[in-house]
Amino acid sequence: MPELPEVERVRLSLKSIRRRTIVRAKLLRADIAASFSESGRARSTTPSHLLQGATISTLLRRGKQLAITTTDNRALCIQFGMSGRMLLQTSDIPHPTSDIPKHTHALWTFDDNSRLLFIDPRRFGGLAAYPSSDALLTHRWSTLGPDALAITAHDLAAACKDAHRPIKSLLLDQSALAGVGNIYADESLFLARVHPARSAHSLAPKELTALASAIRFILQQAVRAGGSTIRSYLDATGSTGSAQNDHKVYGRANEPCTICRRPLSSSRLVQRATVFCVTCQPRRPA
């Protein structure tokens, strides 16, 4: 379940592919990739769209999305969904084509014989190819809200203004704020002591400041810890994260609250498992 911290760790773990040239891009499962023209129209995907023949320039991230750009300015956006991952195989180990992990949907071979795999068992993730980084920004990333890693109280307040839905619903909405998923939404709300079902527009300025600060802290801490490895998350080199050890509420329903020791509550909010403390996160502001 890669959220912002996990995608950031994948981005960092892929930095070594910069300046390498992709000699071959192979799509093993066509329906996980989409390709778009400069004007944003869908078109069929070619190996060239998947960066074949190009040299890697930068690795970008916005929210939970990763993008690889090339020196000739092509851009490939990677969305991880629930179970997506990248796997970087170095050139010092031989890797015959037959030796590909299950659920590998795309495969890039570099000029130094190393290769990169996109693996996604549940296929909620996918690839989106754009002819330029401008096209990626214009047609895809423009729909995302501000990046959660640096969210300001001002920007969060703007997103919450006039929003009558639960604050947790807003935090999960990538067009309002990009990068927060179910784990870090619950953790941020707990740290800021805001009840997840509170109507977003009802948050006081003080609470918005606390929440924006909590989101930044929780995400930055998780990046430093290498991301949360709950079920299957690994970075591109196969390293696990330890941010799950810092979780105060996620996955801890009925366990004692770390602040007041009363059992944590769980409910379903906007179709998501939600864990919080009824005492420390009051429904009405204190």
Added chain:
DNA sequence: CACCACCCCTGGACGC
């Protein structure tokens, strides 16, 4: 327009 339910998918946990 704002918001929500539903759906896509598979691996793993759990009960019998």
Added chain:
DNA sequence: TGCGTCCAGGGGTGGT
């Protein structure tokens, strides 16, 4: 051991 059932949830879509 094996089988059935349920759950995890990001994001697109269609409905209210």
